[in-house]
Amino acid sequence: MxxxxxxxxxxxxxxxxxxxxxxxxxxxxxxxxxxxxxxxxxxxxxxxxxxxxxxxxxxxxxxxxVCVLPVSRLDMAIRLAKEEGVTLCTYGDMLRVPGSKKQSLLKARAEGADIRMVASTMDALQLARTNPGKEVVFFAIGFETTTPPTAVALKIAEAERLENFSVFCNHVLTPAAITNILEAPxxxxxxxxxxxxxxxxxxxxxxxxxxxxxxxxxxxxxxxxxxxxxxxxxxxxxxxxxxxxxxxxxxxxxQYIRAVTRHGNETAKAMVAEVFEIGRSFEWRGLGDVPYSAFRIRDRFAAWDAERRFAMRQGQALENKACDCPKILRGAAVPTDCKLFGKQCTPQTPLGSCMVSDEGACAAYYKYGRRRVARMEAAE
Structure with missing residues (x-):
């Protein structure tokens, strides 16, 4: 301590x-x-x-x-999870994110879909090994931090010829998003x-x-x-x-010299480069289509690419017009600007991704910002 x-x-x-x-x-x-x-x-x-x-x-x-994943990609995962014989695995913070028509993975599970929360890609691999009659799909999401574990899982699946395992890839790249924000005006x-x-x-x-x-x-x-x-x-x-x-x-x-170097983790980067390539464009919530901003699975691992295996297609999905998440995600608004914040939209009843995720700005404002306002009012 x-x-x-x-x-x-x-x-x-x-x-x-x-x-x-x-x-x-x-x-x-x-x-x-x-x-x-x-x-x-x-x-x-x-x-x-x-x-x-x-x-x-x-x-x-x-x-x-989790916040920047567009509703249309979440809808794809929900549709896939409802297919017969599919077990969808993902990290816990994705379960409560609202998709279109107020649907979420958690609600889909309540309706009978086989959706599992896992702590790691190794958990998803083990589910595939122990359930050979099920198609186990890992809903991969994250920035560059969580991409290496997904790469490891795909390499293990290839080595073991684990035919009932696949990955729905949603790994996005931070430098491309920063470029997009700077170019936006x-x-x-x-x-x-x-x-x-x-x-x-x-x-x-x-x-x-x-x-x-x-x-x-x-x-x-x-x-x-x-x-x-x-x-x-x-x-x-x-x-x-x-x-x-x-x-x-x-x-x-x-500043973070105790953990970060100029070139980063060369082993992890080499693993990621072996398994993934950068796609031409990817949609971000709040930013729209951002060029060269996400990974896709290389042809070598196509057999374990859920989008190809299940012919998944991204459709159109409308955002909740009353939710200011898109503006908050690009820094054009703060959570308290949103009319739903702290009223209809709370951590218990989230209407936007910024409130669901533990790292979302709305969740931070709701958890800590209200204390700050209370302190200021008390001081007055």
Whole structure:
């Protein structure tokens, strides 16, 4: 526990807050986006925003793979799960995400579909081994962090000739999404927000390294600081971004040096490259079609590609028009801007993906933001 306590020390936090306040220029604003939902939760859980000067604004990005999955892809999984002889496996946070017509995997299971929550790809493989009469499909979702375990599962399935196992692949790429956000004001007539700098993802960067973010610094002249998840990590990273902006620099800096290197995990990247290739386009909730932003399974592993095995087709699905998740995911709105937030939409009765996922911005606001409002009202 001492290790964690060292990164949550209130005395050091106050010192960092004083440094940030001293560095901030009164005549300018600092609009910083934390891409990762883990950072959003850390910011609210530990009251980081209460320690920042008013010129520093934290903007919440699309940093949750469950949140950015479009309704149409979830509908595909629900339709597949309802087919005779299919067992659909996925991580727990996908079960309650609303699809179209308020359907979800959890509701589909209640109606008789064989849907299982698993803790890892190895659990899904074991289900296939022990149930040879079932078609076991792993609903794979996540950023680069969870892609290597899916690659391992596909290689094991190939080696064992496990013919009743397949993967519905929904692994998406963070650098492509950041590029899309930065290009959005020029490319789309969509509500967007200007960004001065990024807190780079932590766990993603452990895998891919710091190098992929160098493009943003060079092409868009936006500084990136890869940040750890503890409150002092976040505050130090904010200080590093403020200093870069003040000095007119746009570089990639690595605050999370205890876990991230420039080149990342070469073994994991090689495994992913062997199993997956990058598709030409993939739809993200809130961002639309993003070029070269997702993996697809290589032809070598086509026998274990659920989309090919079951001839799955992506249809059209409408978002709940009253839900502001798409705007929240691109930083153009905050959860409290949504008329449904905290009323019809709560963690118990979620209407949008940002409220369902543990890393969603709406879930963070609901869990921690209300305490902050209560403290402010009490202070008044």
């Amino acid at each position: 001492k290790y964690l306590d060292d990164f949550r020390d209130a005395r050091i936090a106050r010192a960092l807050a004083a440094e940030i306040a001293a560095e901030v220029r009164p005549d300018r604003n600092y609009r910083l986006m934390e891409f990762c939902g883990g950072h959003t939760h850390a910011i609210f859980r530990y009251g980081v925003t209460d320690l920042l000067p008013p010129q520093v604004r934290m903007i919440h990005g699309p940093g949750c793979p 020029e490319l789309r007539a969509m509500e967007t927000v200007e960004i001065d700098g990024f807190l780079g993802p932590a766990h993603v960067s452990v895998v891919i390294g710091a190098q992929p973010y160098e493009f943003f610094a060079e092409e868009f002249e936006k500084p990136v600081v890869i940040a750890g998840f503890e409150p002092l990590d976040v505050m130090q990273s904010i200080l590093m971004l403020v200093r870069q902006i003040n000095e007119g620099r746009a570089e990639v800096e690595n």
